[in-house]
Amino acid sequence: MAEPKRARPEPTPETLHYWEGTRLGELRLQRCEACAHTYFPPRPFCPDCGSRQVAILQASGKGRLFSYVIHHRPVPGFTPPYSIAVVELEEGPRLMTNIVNCPQTPEALALDMQVEVVFEKLDDEITLPLFQPVKG
Amino acid sequence: MTAGSIAPKSVAPKSVAPKSVAPKSVAIVGAAETTKLGTIPDLSQIQLHADAALNALADAGLKPKDIDGIATAGETPVTLAHYLGITPRWIDGTNVGGCSFMIHVRHAVAALAAGYCTTVLITHGESGRSGIGRSRNVPGPSSLSGQFEAPFGPMGPPTLFTIPALRYMKTYGVTEEQVAMVAVIQREWAARNPRASFRDPITVEDVLKSRMIAYPFRLLMCCLVTDGGGALILTTADRARDFPTKPVYVLGTGESAETPMVSQMADFTSSRAFRVSGASAFASAGITHKDVDHLMIYDAFAHLPIYGLEDLGFVPRGEAAAFIGARNTAPGGKLPLNTNGGGLSYMHSGMYGMYALQESVRQMRGIAPAQVPGARISVCHGVGGMFAASGTVIMSNEAP
Numbered sequence: 001m002a003e004p005k006r007a008r009p010e011p012t013p014e015t016l017h018y019w020e021g022t023r024l025g026e027l028r029l030q031r032c033e034a035c036a037h038t039y040f041p042p043r044p045f046c047p048d049c050g051s052r053q054v055a056i057l058q059a060s061g062k063g064r065l066f067s068y069v070i071h072h073r074p075v076p077g078f079t080p081p082y083s084i085a086v087v088e089l090e091e092g093p094r095l096m097t098n099i100v101n102c103p104q105t106p107e108a109l110a111l112d113m114q115v116e117v118v119f120e121k122l123d124d125e126i127t128l129p130l131f132q133p134v135k136g
Numbered sequence: 137m138t139a140g141s142i143a144p145k146s147v148a149p150k151s152v153a154p155k156s157v158a159p160k161s162v163a164i165v166g167a168a169e170t171t172k173l174g175t176i177p178d179l180s181q182i183q184l185h186a187d188a189a190l191n192a193l194a195d196a197g198l199k200p201k202d203i204d205g206i207a208t209a210g211e212t213p214v215t216l217a218h219y220l221g222i223t224p225r226w227i228d229g230t231n232v233g234g235c236s237f238m239i240h241v242r243h244a245v246a247a248l249a250a251g252y253c254t255t256v257l258i259t260h261g262e263s264g265r266s267g268i269g270r271s272r273n274v275p276g277p278s279s280l281s282g283q284f285e286a287p288f289g290p291m292g293p294p295t296l297f298t299i300p301a302l303r304y305m306k307t308y309g310v311t312e313e314q315v316a317m318v319a320v321i322q323r324e325w326a327a328r329n330p331r332a333s334f335r336d337p338i339t340v341e342d343v344l345k346s347r348m349i350a351y352p353f354r355l356l357m358c359c360l361v362t363d364g365g366g367a368l369i370l371t372t373a374d375r376a377r378d379f380p381t382k383p384v385y386v387l388g389t390g391e392s393a394e395t396p397m398v399s400q401m402a403d404f405t406s407s408r409a410f411r412v413s414g415a416s417a418f419a420s421a422g423i424t425h426k427d428v429d430h431l432m433i434y435d436a437f438a439h440l441p442i443y444g445l446e447d448l449g450f451v452p453r454g455e456a457a458a459f460i461g462a463r464n465t466a467p468g469g470k471l472p473l474n475t476n477g478g479g480l481s482y483m484h485s486g487m488y489g490m491y492a493l494q495e496s497v498r499q500m501r502g503i504a505p506a507q508v509p510g511a512r513i514s515v516c517h518g519v520g521g522m523f524a525a526s527g528t529v530i531m532s533n534e535a536p
Binding site (some may be wrong): 006007008009010011012014022029040041054066067068069070071072073075077078081082084085086093095096098111114128 | 277278280282283285286287288289290291295298299300301302303306347348349350351352353397399400403510528
C-alpha cells in the first residue's frame with residue numbers, strides 16, 4: 001500500500017501560472033501595473049484597486065518566519081511534530097508553508113528568522129514551495 | 137447535562153405600564169437551547185435544530201405556524217421550513233461559520249423593521265461530537281484554501297485558528313501562562329453553571345501540562361466538541377409585551393468578513409472583521425464601553441477573548457491578557473466575560489455563536505446560572521471560520 005500523501009492542490013485557470021512556476025523552481029507573485037500593489041494568492045486583477053492590468057513577477061524566494069504552530073497529531077503525508085507556518089516574503093505578501101530542514105521546535109523556529117524557498121515535488125504537475133532557514 | 141430549556145423563572149407583571157419603544161426596534165421574545173447538551177447520539181442534526189426550535193416556541197408561547205421568517209446555518213432555511221412545517225415570507229441562509237446567528241439577528245432586525253415578516257425563528261443544531269446526520273461543507277482541492285493552505289498539513293481549527301497567536305504573543309510580550317489564564321478563569325464561570333460540560337477547577341499549571349495539540353496551544357486552550365442546539369424568536373418591540381417572557385431588546389448589531397484563509401489575515405495581532413463588526417454594533421446601539429455590564433466573546437481557543445477585548449475597544453491593543461490576568465473578566469470582576477463557561481468549558485458544537493447569544497439573553501432576563509446582578513446591557517460577539525467573519529449583537533432588558 002502506498003504511503004498516504006499530503007492534500008494535493010488542484011490548479012484553476014487563474015492559478016495555473018503559479019503552479020507552473022513552482023514546477024520550474026520559481027515562486028511567482030502578481031503585481032498591479034496601475035497601483036503597484038504586489039499580491040497573493042493569484043487572481044487576474046488587483047485586489048487593492050480592481051485593475052485587470054496585472055503582471056506576473058518572480059519573487060526572490062526570501063522572507064521571514066512570520067508565525068506558526070507545531071502540530072503534534074498525525075495528518076496524511078506528515079510525521080508529527082511538524083510546523084505549519086506563515087512566511088512573509090520580501091515583496092510583502094504572506095503565504096502558508098512548512099519550515100523544513102531544521103528541528104521542529106520552538107527554539108529552532110524563531111519568529112522573524114530569515115528563510116528561503118525550497119521546492120518539494122509532489123508529482124509531475126504539482127511542486128510545493130516550502131521554506132528553510134537561511135544558513136549563516 | 138439534561139436540564140431543560142431556559143424558561144424564565146418569573147415574568148414581569150403585565151400591570152407595569154409599557155415603556156414606549158423606539159420605532160422599528162426589535163426584541164427577542166423566545167430563547168432556548170436543546171433539552172440536552174453534550175453527547176446526544178439519539179438526535180440527528182436537523183432534529184437538534186427542531187428540538188431547540190420547539191423549546192424556543194414553547195418559551196414564547198408560539199406554534200410553528202406563527203413563524204413567518206426563518207434564518208439558519210448548517211442546515212438550509214428550506215430544510216428547516218419543511219421540517220418544522222413553516223411557510224416563511226422571509227428567509228436568511230447566511231452561513232459564515234459560528235457567528236452566522238449574530239448576523240441572522242442583525243438581518244432579522246432589518247427584515248422586521250421593513251415589514252417583510254412579523255415573527256422570526258433563528259435556529260442552530262449541530263451533531264459536532266456524534267456526527268449524526270451532519271452535513272459537511274469542506275472546501276475542495278481547487279478552492280483557494282485547498283490550493284494554498286491544505287497542502288501544508290492543517291487539520292481543522294486547532295491548526296489554523298491558532299496560527300496568528302505566536303505573532304501576537306511576540307508583538308505584545310504575552311506568555312503561554314497568560315493565555316492559559318483565559319481557560320482557568322472561564323472554568324471558574326463554568327463551575328457556576330450546572331449545564332457546563334467541564335466544571336472542575338483548573339490551574340495555569342494544569343493547562344500548561346495538558347496534551348500539546350499545536351504549539352503553543354494545549355488541549356485545555358482548545359474548545360470542546362459537543363452536540364447541541366439553540367433557537368431564538370424575534371419580533372417587533374411593540375409586540376414584545378404580548379409574550380410570556382421578559383423582552384430582551386436588540387440595541388445594535390454589526391457584521392463583517394475578512395478572508396477564508398487565516399494565512400491572508402491582514403494583521404495577525406488584530407481581526408479586521410472584529411473591529412468593523414464591533415464598531416458598527418456600538419455605533420448603532422449608541423452606547424459606550426462603560427455602559428456594558430456583560431460580555432460574550434466567542435472563544436473557540438484561548439486567544440480569542442484576548443483579540444476580542446482589544447478589537448471591540450474594551451482595552452487598548454496589547455493589554456487584554458493583563459486585563460484578564462487581573463481578574464477583570466472573572467467572577468466578581470468589573471467586566472464579566474463568557475459567564476456560561478464559554479466554548480472552552482460550557483459546550484462547543486462547532487458553530488458556538490448561538491450559545492453565546494443564549495447566555496446574553498439569560499443574563500438580560502436575569503435567569504443565568506451565574507447571573508451578573510443588575511446587568512442591563514450585554515454585548516455578544518461572534519467569530520466565523522478562522523477569523524474569517526464576525527457578527528456582534530448588543531442587547532438590553534430596557535426598551536430603547
